[in-house]
Amino acid sequence: MTLEEKKQAVIEEFSMYDEWLDKYEYLIELGKALEAYPEEEKTEDKLIKGCQSRVWLDYELKDGKLYFRADSDAIITKGIISLLISVYSGRTPAEIAADDFGFVNEIGLRENLSPTRANGLVSMIETIKQAAKEMADQAARNEKAVPEKQADVLTAEDVAALQPLYSDVILALKQVYDPEIPVNIYDLGLIYELNIDKERKVSIVMTFTAPNCPMADEVMHEVEESVKRVPGVTGCHIELTFEPVWDRSMLSEEARVDLGLDYEEDDYGKLS
Amino acid sequence: MKPEEIRSQFPALAQTVYGKPLVYLDNAATAQRPVSVLDKERALASTANANIHRAVHKLAVDATEEYERTRDIVKDFLNAGSREEIIFTSGTTMSINLVASCFGEAFVHEGDEIIVSVAEHHSNIVSWQLLCQRKKAALKVLDIDEFGGLQVDSLEKLISQRTKIIAISHISNVLGLVNPVREIVRIAHGHDIPVLVDGAQGSIHEEVDVQEMDCDFYAFSGHKVYGATGTGVLYGKKKWLDAMPPYMGGGEMIETVRFSGTTFAPLPGKFEAGTQNFNAVPTLQEALRLARQFQQDPEVAQNEWAITHYLTEALAADSRIRVYGVPRGTQVKIPLFSFSVEGVHHEDLALILDKMGIAVRSGQMCAEPLMDRCGVTGMLRVSFAPYNTMEEAEYFVKCLNKAISMLI
Numbered sequence: 001m002t003l004e005e006k007k008q009a010v011i012e013e014f015s016m017y018d019e020w021l022d023k024y025e026y027l028i029e030l031g032k033a034l035e036a037y038p039e040e041e042k043t044e045d046k047l048i049k050g051c052q053s054r055v056w057l058d059y060e061l062k063d064g065k066l067y068f069r070a071d072s073d074a075i076i077t078k079g080i081i082s083l084l085i086s087v088y089s090g091r092t093p094a095e096i097a098a099d100d101f102g103f104v105n106e107i108g109l110r111e112n113l114s115p116t117r118a119n120g121l122v123s124m125i126e127t128i129k130q131a132a133k134e135m136a137d138q139a140a141r142n143e144k145a146v147p148e149k150q151a152d153v154l155t156a157e158d159v160a161a162l163q164p165l166y167s168d169v170i171l172a173l174k175q176v177y178d179p180e181i182p183v184n185i186y187d188l189g190l191i192y193e194l195n196i197d198k199e200r201k202v203s204i205v206m207t208f209t210a211p212n213c214p215m216a217d218e219v220m221h222e223v224e225e226s227v228k229r230v231p232g233v234t235g236c237h238i239e240l241t242f243e244p245v246w247d248r249s250m251l252s253e254e255a256r257v258d259l260g261l262d263y264e265e266d267d268y269g270k271l272s
Numbered sequence: 273m274k275p276e277e278i279r280s281q282f283p284a285l286a287q288t289v290y291g292k293p294l295v296y297l298d299n300a301a302t303a304q305r306p307v308s309v310l311d312k313e314r315a316l317a318s319t320a321n322a323n324i325h326r327a328v329h330k331l332a333v334d335a336t337e338e339y340e341r342t343r344d345i346v347k348d349f350l351n352a353g354s355r356e357e358i359i360f361t362s363g364t365t366m367s368i369n370l371v372a373s374c375f376g377e378a379f380v381h382e383g384d385e386i387i388v389s390v391a392e393h394h395s396n397i398v399s400w401q402l403l404c405q406r407k408k409a410a411l412k413v414l415d416i417d418e419f420g421g422l423q424v425d426s427l428e429k430l431i432s433q434r435t436k437i438i439a440i441s442h443i444s445n446v447l448g449l450v451n452p453v454r455e456i457v458r459i460a461h462g463h464d465i466p467v468l469v470d471g472a473q474g475s476i477h478e479e480v481d482v483q484e485m486d487c488d489f490y491a492f493s494g495h496k497v498y499g500a501t502g503t504g505v506l507y508g509k510k511k512w513l514d515a516m517p518p519y520m521g522g523g524e525m526i527e528t529v530r531f532s533g534t535t536f537a538p539l540p541g542k543f544e545a546g547t548q549n550f551n552a553v554p555t556l557q558e559a560l561r562l563a564r565q566f567q568q569d570p571e572v573a574q575n576e577w578a579i580t581h582y583l584t585e586a587l588a589a590d591s592r593i594r595v596y597g598v599p600r601g602t603q604v605k606i607p608l609f610s611f612s613v614e615g616v617h618h619e620d621l622a623l624i625l626d627k628m629g630i631a632v633r634s635g636q637m638c639a640e641p642l643m644d645r646c647g648v649t650g651m652l653r654v655s656f657a658p659y660n661t662m663e664e665a666e667y668f669v670k671c672l673n674k675a676i677s678m679l680i
Contacts, residue, residue, distance in 0.1 A: 020290065020627045021627050024624055024678070052619045053617055054649070074617035074620045075616075076623055076624075077617075077620075
């Protein structure tokens with residue numbers, strides 16, 4: 001079955017159940033049937049952050065195809081992973097990396113999960129995508145000769161030309177606020193990487209202050225919209241990571257002042 | 273009043289979710305709001321929407337009167353000594369942060385100690401941790417026993433010459449047990465240590481009398497006692513509030529402003545910088561009236577007792593279920609049950625119950641240290657309000673059993 005056919009099959013399977021309880025029952029069955037994952041391999045580096053429940057995901061490349069293995073302490077989550085694995089395991093990295101995972105929305109999974117769980121789902125998908133992308137990039141690097149690759153490398157002139165765009169994108173990022181802390185996400189230090197390529201596509205690697213931030217989806221959407229609105233930007237790709245885990249040392253100077261964290265340096269005496 | 277009569281005042285409860293009647297059992301997170309509260313906020317927004325304490329025009333005067341009348345009502349609700357001791361905040365979290373910041377600024381220094389319990393909500397832990405980091409002070413933790421009761425006996429041992437404040441919840445949002453706050457205050461005051469009581473849950477169930485309790489600070493949220501969100505109260509003894517520096521700088525918290533130096537407004541204005549939540553705060557007039565009415569209504573008490581009794585028995589009957597927070601002796605448990613089910617993940621249960629129309633809470637409930645203490649990654653919690661019926665409790669137990677059988 002091709003990836004498209006498989007996705008269609010899952011959508012059809014899901015549409016057979018009218019009631020969400022029945023859909024859960026189906027997911028529970030899938031979860032129970034998932035191949036066992038060795039206890040000793042449930043290590044911190046395999047753990048996906050962003051779920052109320054814990055999820056471990058591992059993968060390997062065999063004959064040019066990616067195979068996933070996973071587990072969770074919650075059975076419905078396990079069922080969802082099982083579903084994802086049945087669709088994506090055994091596909092080439094390039095195929096997975098190019099997929100938009102839209103079928104997850106089509107079967108109504110995302111909106112029918114609690115926000116925390118939906119975030120977990122997003123994290124799972126991100127991990128699968130990330131794995132595929134890394135593998136696909138590696139394969140591309142191995143295949144392509146070095147000179148061809150250099151076409152993607154930015155020259156000094158390119159960098160200079162992109163500079164104003166960087167400032168504009170940063171300004172756009174500063175319009176997005178953390179839902180819980182009254183500081184914008186840029187000054188909070190949630191943006192780990194910001195790159196703009198020659199085609200003026202923006203790629204961002206970002207995090208959240210807490211892995212189970214219930215607003216994560218909305219904030220990422222807001223980031224994307226805000227960046228895309230910047231004149232000149234042709235696209236925006238956001239990657240979510242929780243490595244390293246965010247902490248207060250990542251706050252900008254401005255944010256520290258806003259939050260009053262440098263309290264001891266404030267002098268009440270001066271005011272009164 | 274019977275729960276059925278009470279329900280009719282709460283429009284949110286009449287809805288169906290996924291085609292099933294809503295059974296709202298997440299009251300400890302937020303309570304639903306009665307028509308009187310909804311109407312009050314709308315009326316103020318439509319007729320008396322003006323910034324308070326500033327202008328002399330009619331709308332501003334009306335808005336200010338509503339706001340300040342609320343302060344008197346809160347004062348009576350808590351039986352505080354004076355209206356100056358009532359500070360409006362955005363909620364319990366802000367109230368606690370205010371004390372941690374301002375009391376901490378004035379009284380906590382390097383090497384000092386602050387005591388909290390292991391069963392506190394994150395608000396009553398992290399605010400103090402931030403203070404400790406800033407001041408290089410230490411946080412000490414009062415433990416619970418195997419039933420979830422605070423080990424008040426060991427409080428004396430935790431207290432030292434360097435203890436500056438004790439912050440404790442009136443009722444834990446996870447365990448649902450009424451803590452012996454009077455005794456804690458008595459012990460603390462024996463060492464001249466002030467006590468902050470986190471009343472986020474306590475203010476709903478107990479008729480709080482801060483003078484009798486003799487606590488130094490009492491914090492609660494409006495939205496948990498049927499009021500509008502974004503409202504909250506900090507009660508503080510005048511002697512402490514006077515000695516504390518302001519929390520935020522801004523409008524109306526000042527007396528005179530010069531670049532050479534500013535003097536601050538007297539209490540309570542000193543702690544109410546900037547535009548206040550003047551459409552929402554007066555909803556507390558209606559909300560607290562209702563809350564007190566519920567607290568004093570024998571029929572409400574009877575219904576709560578019956579539900580608590582029924583759930584205690586029903587959950588204990590299933591050997592797979594472990595309830596956290598078991599009352600001992602004369603200790604009171606409110607109709608709030610946090611539990612785990614052997615071999616079943618709390619989030620799976622919450623998801624299935626949701627689709628059955630039941631709103632419950634799952635996860636760490638903002639009390640991660642307590643989860644660690646109990647050796648779990650999370651729990652399931654049901655919390656009942658006076659508008660919840662015995663039929664809902666029974667329906668919940670039935671659905672819980674069904675959900676467990678689906679998952680095992």
